[in-house]
Amino acid sequence: MSKLQINSKRTWLASVAIIGIAATLTGALAWTAGWIGTRPTSKGLVGQAPASFPPGFRRAHGKGLCFVGTFRHHQDAQALSKARVFTQAEVPVIGRFSIGAGNPHAADNSTGTVSMALLLTTDDQQQWRMALNNQPYFATHDAEGFSAMLKATAADPATGQANPERLAAFLERYPEAKKFLAWRAAAPAPASFSGVEFFGINAFYLVDTQGQRQAVRWSMRSQVPFQPLANEQRQAAPHDFLFDDMRQKLAQQPLHWDLVMQLAQPGDPVDDPSQPWPQQRRQVVAGTLEVTQVIEQAVGACRDVNYDPSIVPAGIEVSNDPVLSARSGAYSHSFNLRVGEIGHGQASEAIGKQEEP
Numbered sequence: 124m125s126k127l128q129i130n131s132k133r134t135w136l137a138s139v140a141i142i143g144i145a146a147t148l149t150g151a152l153a154w155t156a157g158w159i160g161t162r163p164t165s166k167g168l169v170g171q172a173p174a175s176f177p178p179g180f181r182r183a184h185g186k187g188l189c190f191v192g193t194f195r196h197h198q199d200a201q202a203l204s205k206a207r208v209f210t211q212a213e214v215p216v217i218g219r220f221s222i223g224a225g226n227p228h229a230a231d232n233s234t235g236t237v238s239m240a241l242l243l244t245t246d247d248q249q250q251w252r253m254a255l256n257n258q259p260y261f262a263t264h265d266a267e268g269f270s271a272m273l274k275a276t277a278a279d280p281a282t283g284q285a286n287p288e289r290l291a292a293f294l295e296r297y298p299e300a301k302k303f304l305a306w307r308a309a310a311p312a313p314a315s316f317s318g319v320e321f322f323g324i325n326a327f328y329l330v331d332t333q334g335q336r337q338a339v340r341w342s343m344r345s346q347v348p349f350q351p352l353a354n355e356q357r358q359a360a361p362h363d364f365l366f367d368d369m370r371q372k373l374a375q376q377p378l379h380w381d382l383v384m385q386l387a388q389p390g391d392p393v394d395d396p397s398q399p400w401p402q403q404r405r406q407v408v409a410g411t412l413e414v415t416q417v418i419e420q421a422v423g424a425c426r427d428v429n430y431d432p433s434i435v436p437a438g439i440e441v442s443n444d445p446v447l448s449a450r451s452g453a454y455s456h457s458f459n460l461r462v463g464e465i466g467h468g469q470a471s472e473a474i475g476k477q478e479e480p
């Protein structure tokens with residue numbers, strides 16, 4: 124056996140190489156875990172949400188109402204995708220209406236964001252999960268931009284307004300956000316979930332029986348007209364007006380939304396959710412959702428669902444949109460936290476149980 128020569132050049136070179144490899148691996152681990160650098164992690168993204176709410180609730184969109192319904196495909200969808208949802212006559216749906224606020228006790232007029240989440244399960248146990256908002260596109264091209272926008276538009280405690288310098292610095296880095304902020308300022312608030320069009324925002328691919336892939340973005344377009352709410356009415360609206368309206372409407376009759384696929388053309392930006400495709404792109408109605416009943420979220424099946432939009436069945440594929448993968452990580456982190464709190468008996472309110480005396 125040869126002896127280790129401490130003073131030899133080879134030994135030193137080998138030591139330097141080993142230290143270098145160890146440092147690179149440690150750095151990579153620290154970066155992946157989010158200990159160093161500015162890359163957003165799931166923990167960091169969820170950490171942006173207000174934290175002082177009761178345990179067991181979603182870290183974003185905490186206030187919600189479960190619903191059940193049925194999805195029925197339209198024939199036109201079959202040419203685009205081989206997914207089982209487009210051949211099975213009726214697919215059961217577990218859904219959720221929510222508002223954008225994190226606080227499960229927020230007033231319904233506290234945010235302009237209203238949302239729909241869907242879980243479709245076909246008879247072969249494949250699932251398609253979606254989480255859609257009333258905004259037609261995302262503010263920024265990546266998830267860092269989402270965090271940066273929350274900080275840049277937060278009210279300065281001294282003035283009650285966004286800090287103009289911080290906002291200008293954000294817009295210099297994310298100029299695409301200007302059109303989103305303008306849209307948000309002008310968009311009429313909804314008087315009801317029932318007339319809202321909900322957008323999936325991120326792009327996906329539909330895959331047909333021949334393996335052909337078509338990039339699409341989808342929305343759930345209501346079959347009843349949008350009802351806008353004037354500012355003064357909105358200020359005076361009761362605390363739970365949006366959810367109470369759904370409880371009342373669905374006690375009378377079902378509501379319907381069409382699943383609309385917008386088809387990209389070559390050159391349309393597939394992986395940037397801040398860039399909507401031209402209005403005139405072909406649209407295909409792929410099916411209709413019938414919502415029949417709402418159930419309170421503390422006891423409804425939607426409570427323990429993680430509506431991760433990257434869970435899609437065969438016949439649908441995710442795109443490389445970085446916001447889609449960031450969402451998947453953030454939802455899973457939020458889900459693990461809230462289900463952990465329920466599992467540890469810390470979340471009596473979230474599961475509708477009285478506190479033990």
Ligand code: HEM
Pocket residue numbers: 168169180181182183184187219220221238239240254255256261265266269322323324325428429430446449450453454455457458461
């Ligand atoms: C970087 C971007 C985003 C982040 C970090 C983020 C974060 C989150 C988190 C943490 C939750 C709670 C998940 C749970 O506990 O189950 C959530 C829920 C939700 N998000 Fe996002 N989100 C992002 C983008 C979007 C976009 C683009 C949309 C719309 C297309 C959207 C729509 C929703 C909806 C509808 C829910 C409620 C789902 C439910 O009812 O369970 N989010 N989001």
